[in-house]
Amino acid sequence: MPPFATIEDAIALGKHLRDCLQRATQSEDLHQKKTLLTFAILGAGRTGVELAATLADLLPDWYASLDGEITDIRVVIIQRGKEILKSDSDRLRQTAQDALQKRAVLVEIMLETAVIAVRPNIIVIKRNDQIEEITAATIIWTTGIVTNPLIDTLSIPEGGRDQQGRLKLTDTLELIDFPEVFAGGDCAVMEHPLPLTAQVAYQQGAAIAHNLQALSEGRSPIAAEIEMRGTLMKLGLNESVAELFDRYEVQGELGHLIRQAAYIELLPTLARNFKGTLEWISDELFQRCAGV
Known part of the structure; x- marks a missing residue:
């Protein structure tokens, strides 16, 4: 199950996708062909939704160039919760849901579906109190945030992390137990949590730079003001x-x-x-x- 977090992951995924399509055109085994043409994305956050929409446009284009039948392609999102984009607005959620149904290949959305196990080319799921299996040659994990292993090695007193292991910060982006030590981005959390997005981390970085300069000049750090654009x-x-x-x-x-x-x-x-x-x-x- 390939991750989807870095440029290298994206390049490797692209090669894998083309290989699946090529093999599907050469396969005479209907079950194998169906497996090769099923693309499952685990997690319906922003990354999962963006990836599903892109694949639903891109894969048919690639497959048609190989003289494949694009209606054989299946793109599915598996989400444990009751809705996609749970941290976003209802309006944005509806827009995204409508867009997924208008792609070159319709995206299948499986909500309230728990992933029980992942094995080579098989996803074991539970929905409606029933255990099912989905066969897919492409299974991509886009859900869950794990902090950098370096964060786990830090000697942080009890109460200095949240349940996900992220470092708790003051409003000046300093660690609560270590003044003048700053953090931001996915590895840290403020009293009022902010979305784990680039625009937040980008502004936190600028605020940390400002406060570091203030300390070097003998001034006190100020609270970070993060504007959601x-x-x-x-x-x-x-x-x-x-x-x-x-x-x-x-x-x-x-x-x-x-x-x-x-x-x-x-x-x-x-x-x-x-x-x-x-x-x-x-x-x-x-x-x-x-x-x-």
Whole structure:
């Protein structure tokens, strides 16, 4: 069961997907073919939903180029809870759910389904008090957050971690038992927990840098102010949703352009911003025109 957390994971997954499709076109065993063309994603958080939507557009395109029948492809999300995107707004949840049903291949969503075991090419699940098995050559784990092993080695007094092992912080992002020691991102938690997203970690990093400079100049650190700017989600190859400041929602291709522009803006240097902008314009506009 491959993880999906790094660039290397994504590259390895891409190779695996192409291999499954290629083998499916060559297989005369119907059960094996069905297994090769079933793609299961465990977890319906943002990563799982984005991945499912992308695969549901991408895999049919790849398989059609191999003269495969795209209706044979099955993409399924397995979620223990009662809904997808449990930490997001109802509006965003509904938008994502609608988008999953409009992909080149419909995404099957299995809610209130517990994963009992994962074996080679088999997922054992429990739903409606019944034990079932799903055969899939591709099983991707996208749920659950585990802190870096380094965090586990730290000598933190009892009460200095939450139930997930994350470091508890003050409002200045200092460890509660160690003033002038700062932390942020997925390995830490404040009194009022924030979403485990890049925009939070990005702002925490800036706040930590400010407070480190303040300490070096003999000033006291100040409370971090994290502003939730909204949510950006990819919902297919050329479709995204942008929920801006939790008030306004922009969908479809315009949402996709907003998402792309936001990520370009976060690149660390002007030179990389310029290079990234050129590459993005080339990908989004020139290649699209070439396909007309």
